[in-house]
Amino acid sequence: MNRTYFPLIVSIALLGAASFVIADDHGLPSVGPDAALAKLKEGNARFAESKVSDAKPIAAKREETAKAQHPFATIVACADSRTAPEIIFDGNIGDLFVVRTAGNLVDDHALGSIEYSVAHLGSRLIVVLGHQRCGAVIAALASDTAPGHVQSLVRDIQPSVRAEKGKPGDVLNNTIAENAREVAAKIRKEADLGAAKDVRVIPAVYNLDTGKVEWQKE
Ligand SMILES: [Zn+2]
Structure with a gap:
């Protein structure tokens, strides 16, 4: 979408025609949730099959995104070192807006980050990505108490344990x-x-053994 139309889009938004807000802060059209999901599935298939993109155009993408970002999806993932979304979805810088906490939990900071990605960056797909052998879930199954701030993680996983x-x-x-x-x-x-x-929020579980993301019912 041409930047010339940005004031028009803002005007429409201010008029309350909510369903017409289809652009981010820079007037770029959002990637719809279904198209975003298809892109993630394609990227994860490349990763799982060890066919990740060679020679990613990192320098070009850095230049393209230096002034403004336009990620096509938001991923809420675990902080676990084996589950980096950019890698397992075979993405590049600027592709994904990522929130990571142990146990892929969301607090006020995380919710604020997600809201920002939708309202200002045009993201229309939010994926909550759990993973096999998650240490936070293992801890929550073992006990409903834990030292320090780990307690907050264990506490928030208890409803799922029950x-x-x-x-x-x-x-x-x-x-x-x-x-x-x-x-x-x-x-x-x-x-x-x-x-x-038009935002979709989809839970999924990443399989550490196969490298595949298993999509859950929405
Ligand atoms: Zn984990």
């Missing part, structure tokens, strides 16, 4: 998936996504 207790299957895997679903539900409920009505 929800999955006694169910058939692997309790750790079940709790990891449930935690991703609960965080996604919290984002839908508590994040102020303003005029953006």
Whole structure:
């Protein structure tokens, strides 16, 4: 979209025609949630098959994004060193707006970051990415208390522990998936996504063994 139209878009937004807000702060059109999801799936397939893009145009992308960013998706991931979204989705700088905490939990800071990515950067897809053998979930299954601020992580995973207790299957895997679903539900409920009505929030679990992202029901 030509920058000439930016004032027009702002005017429409101010008039309250919420569904017409389809651009970010720079007048660039948003990548819709379905197209964004398809891009993530393609990138993860390349990664899982060890066919990651060679010679990524990093310098060109750095130049392109130096003045303004326009990420096509927002990822809420665990801080775990093995789950870097830019790598497992075979992305580049500027592609993904990433929030990472142990246990892929969201607090006020995280919710504010997500809201910012939607309202100002044009992101229309939010993925909550849990992962296999998550240490935070393992800790929450072992005990409902933990030292220091780790307690806040264990506390916020307890609803998922309770929800999955006694169910058939692997309790750790079940709790990891449930935690991703609960965080996604919290984002839908508590994040102020303003005029953006077309945002999708999707839970997923990253498999450390296969490199594949397993998508959960929205
Ligand atoms: Zn983790």
